[in-house]
Amino acid sequence: MAKHFHEIRDPIHVFIRLDSDERKVLDSRPFQRLRYIHQLGLTYLIYPGATHRRFEHSLGVMELAGKVYDIVTEPDNIAHESVRKIVPKHKEYEYRYWRRVLRMAALCHDLGHLPFSHGAEDLFPEAWDHERLTIEIVMSDELKPIWKEIKIQAEDVAKIAVGPKKYKDDAFDDWQAILSEIIVGDAFGVDRMDYLLRDSHHAGVAYGRFDHYRLIDTLRILPMEETDSVEPVLGVEEGGLHSAEALLMARYFMYTQLYFHPVRRIYDIHLKDFLKSWLPNGVFPTTVEDHLRITDNEVIASILETAGNAGTAGYKSAQSIMSRKHFRRIYQRNPEDIAKNPEAAIAIFNAACDQFSAENVRADRYRQKGGSPNFPVYTTDERIISSLAISEVLTRLPVIATDYVFVSPEIRGEAEKWLEQNREAIIEPKEGE
16 A cells, blocks of 8 residues: 655754645655755755755755644644734644645745855846746646646746745735745745754864754744834743754854855865856756756766866866866955955955965855844743843854955965965055045
């Protein structure tokens, strides 16, 4: 007898469960492609265990999304009457429909990722990103027959998968906004929960761990009553606040210690340099069929071939990756330098390009958009308070920012000596700046 429910072993969630209808999406070509897309790009060149793929991450996001849905829609967990009006009646058809939509949106939220995930994100054509391509794939002829067969609307899956910031073709009602927040929310999105836990596990670091069991058990849909809007959002009971703080601290430490490791960042730059020479017009195609044909495997095969053929386009970048001849860091963001000149890293990069030529110098910069998210907290005395009003941890959490300047390994010693002798003069703001 064929099984109607299926279990998949997972190192983070132990078992991931789905039914035969949901498995039709898992077995589809767009989703199976994620087996060949590394979650963390070339990070495995620094952390050898970080070879996990978008495939298992997406399964984990689906598993967590279903758990959050079950918690926040449980009638006993709805404390505010305004929220009760938007949540479908427990276990009835609408309730079951949206649970499936949410799980399938979570499963498909990364279908539009390019080879090596975020490492190649800059190589979309103008006005494109992986969310837009995800929408195209979900709505494509490849998946529409499956949505029809399992009786859900492709448009609903696409909306919930990417959220209102990325889906511009239709407005979101309060319920749809909550469902998309479960996946991609800044505070409690299960996409973030899974990638922190999973990336930490596979990289062999502890920074990304937090008590996600306690956090999920205490999540609630609450109105943000201290703001001008009373639209419902995901919040947390006071008993789960420390777990929420731990999640956001885990994000901070994972970014500063893993995602922005300088060698990891320079490998991303070498990868992009190679891809610009390899791709037609230096950008990835955006048709669904062309997208589905390209995975990490095709890129790695081309890098290997190019690295063995001196003089071909992309040879230096391919050599930097395959022979570990990556550029070396000579400068990183420094508080004393920032106090003198907020654009110190740019000044050093420009000066290094003048001194050693632009082909021997690379720069990397990142600035976190916004600070700690503001979410409602349901207190033990049945009040709703802003997280930023009740948590000193969140108000003091540093903003993530990084600046690096790298140079070719052949000139590293010379460049370090040059920078040591000229740093103060370079970063000193020029008159009129």
